[in-house]
Amino acid sequence: MNEDIYILAIESSCDETAASVVKNGREVLSNVIFSQIALHQVYGGVVPEIASRKHIEKINQVITEALTQAGMTLREITAVAVTYGPGLVGPLLVGVSAAKAICFAAQLPLIGIHHIEGHINANYIENKDLQPPFLALVVSGGHTHLVIVKDYGVYEIIGQTRDDAAGEAFDKVARAIGLGYPGGPKIDRLSREGNPNAIHFPRAKIEEAVYDFSFSGLKSAVLNYLNGCEMKGETINRADVAASFQKAVIDVLVAHGVEAAQAYGFRKFAIAGGVASNSALRGAFAEACKERGIAFYYPSPIFCTDNAAMIGAAAYYEYRKGRRSGLDLNAVPNLKLGER
Numbered sequence: 640m641n642e643d644i645y646i647l648a649i650e651s652s653c654d655e656t657a658a659s660v661v662k663n664g665r666e667v668l669s670n671v672i673f674s675q676i677a678l679h680q681v682y683g684g685v686v687p688e689i690a691s692r693k694h695i696e697k698i699n700q701v702i703t704e705a706l707t708q709a710g711m712t713l714r715e716i717t718a719v720a721v722t723y724g725p726g727l728v729g730p731l732l733v734g735v736s737a738a739k740a741i742c743f744a745a746q747l748p749l750i751g752i753h754h755i756e757g758h759i760n761a762n763y764i765e766n767k768d769l770q771p772p773f774l775a776l777v778v779s780g781g782h783t784h785l786v787i788v789k790d791y792g793v794y795e796i797i798g799q800t801r802d803d804a805a806g807e808a809f810d811k812v813a814r815a816i817g818l819g820y821p822g823g824p825k826i827d828r829l830s831r832e833g834n835p836n837a838i839h840f841p842r843a844k845i846e847e848a849v850y851d852f853s854f855s856g857l858k859s860a861v862l863n864y865l866n867g868c869e870m871k872g873e874t875i876n877r878a879d880v881a882a883s884f885q886k887a888v889i890d891v892l893v894a895h896g897v898e899a900a901q902a903y904g905f906r907k908f909a910i911a912g913g914v915a916s917n918s919a920l921r922g923a924f925a926e927a928c929k930e931r932g933i934a935f936y937y938p939s940p941i942f943c944t945d946n947a948a949m950i951g952a953a954a955y956y957e958y959r960k961g962r963r964s965g966l967d968l969n970a971v972p973n974l975k976l977g978e979r
Contacts, residue, residue, distance in 0.1 A: 644717045644958060645709075647741070648951030649702065651734030652726025652754045653780075654678075654685045655944070656697040660709035660716070661951030665763050669708035670941070670948045673697045676821060683820050684810065691729030698737045705947070713745045720954030723751040723964075724974030725781070731970035739966050750954045751964040754945075755782055755976050756792065758911040760956070761938040761949035766909075769936050774905040776896050778920075779912035780806035780823075783852050783892075784976065785899055788909075791956035794977050797903075798850030798895060805888055806914045808854040812861050812884050816877045826881045827917050833878030835886035838864060842891050850899050857887055889923050897927045909936040916940035 643663055650657040654675040660668040675693050679685045706712065721738035724731060735751075742749040759775050771791060777784040783805045785798030803811070806823055813822025818829065840860050843853040861884050868875045900908050908928055914920065915937055928935035942949060962979075971978075 644955055645711065645715060646718055646720050646750075646951040646954045646958065647702070647705065647713070647716045648720040648752075648947040648954060649698075649734045649738050650722045650754075650757070650945055650947040650950050651694045651698065651730045652722045652724075653730060653945055654690045655946070656694050656701050657945060657947035658702045658705035659947035659951050660705055660711055661948055661955065664952050664955030665767060667764055667948045667951075668711070669705045670946060671701050671705045671708065672946055673701055680820050683814055685727070687727045687729050690727060691733060694730050694733035698733055702737065702741075713741065713747070716745070716747060718748040718750055718954065718958050720750040720752050720950050722754045722757065722950055723968055724971035725754055726970075726972060728970050728972040731972060735968055735970050739968060743966060748958070749964045749966065749968060750957050750962065751968045752950045752953045752957070753974055753976055753978070755784065756794070757949035757953045759786065759788060759794075759909070760953035761911055761942040761946075762909045762936050763952050764942055764948060765939060766936045769907065769909065772905070773907035773909055773936075774896070774900045774903065775909045775911060776892060777912045778805045778892060778910065778914035780804060780810065782912065783854075785850050785895060786976065787903065792953070792960065796976060797899060798848070798852065800852040800854065801845065802853055802855035803858060805852070805854060805892065806912070808858045808888065809914065811858050812881075815862055815865055816875070816880055818877075818881075823914055823917060826885055827919065829878050830882040830885045830919060833876065833880070833882030835882040837876065837879035838883040840864075840883055840887040842887055850895050852891060852895065854888065857884070885917075885919055889917075889920050892920065893923045893927050896924065897931055897933070900933055901931065906932065907934045907936065911938065911943065913944045916943040
């Protein structure tokens with residue numbers, strides 16, 4: 640297969656309406672994202688019904704703009720890819736419906752893509768030398784997965800959160816200290832002003848599953864600390880709380896990641912997902928991997944948060960394998976990584 644492959648990709652799993660045109664899996668010709676953060680900030684989190692309505696309003700505009708920026712028409716597109724899970728069912732349905740309509744009207748192949756698979760594949764966009772096998776850590780608002788990438792589209796989960804995802808813990812702690820939504824970027828910024836060793840918060844370790852994660856205890860410890868300070872009338876240094884909390888999360892993520900890489904013999908390690916844009920996490924992984932002789936990969940922040948370019952990258956390898964989805968493709972909000 641020597642001809643160039645152009646994927647029109649659509650992502651609408653949560654609160655970003657996104658479309659992209661990706662050439663041969665690693666060259667992004669356009670990457671259009673409409674973010675709804677401002678709409679949901681007043682509620683302290685994403686409201687699914689509001690998100691769904693805004694996706695309906697913006698989806699056609701975003702797709703048209705992606706094609707325009709790429710300088711292409713549907714006649715030049717090879718296939719259409721869309722996130723069909725996991726995510727919020729209403730937003731997912733908007734993207735899936737749009738993709739199926741385009742494929743039916745333009746007689747194009749349809750490829751349904753797993754959202755987490757997209758995040759992992761975001762690493763291929765800027766790291767042209769990265770190829771499987773390698774170990775990947777996916778950290779986002781809804782997921783914390785340690786994944787062996789055996790081949791393109793072939794994954795084995797060796798660790799995952801037992802309760803809160805890392806990004807979810809960031810959002811909840813940010814809300815508790817009055818930072819608001821979205822919590823991750825705000826805690827990252829505030830932490831630079833604080834002392835990460837000012838307060839000791841717990842680092843969970845699960846004996847029977849050493850690569851699994853748990854952040855609910857850490858979140859509770861932060862809330863208990865805040866309540867204790869209020870009851871005693873003590874001043875709360877928000878920057879110290881943010882920095883100490885963030886360090887506790889990062890310590891666990893880095894320890895699990897590098898321990899697993901060494902145990903399984905991987906010399907390549909990648910991070911992905913919204914939390915992967917955290918500057919302290921990137922720095923800690925870069926240092927830990929360098930000390931152990933492990934090559935460290937990560938996407939630019941624009942490819943860490945939800946975007947359609949990562950979906951187009953994943954779809955390229957699925958297309959090369961001959962995998963296609965039917966027009967009966969449906970949204971699967973609880974889709975597991977590796978399921979088809």
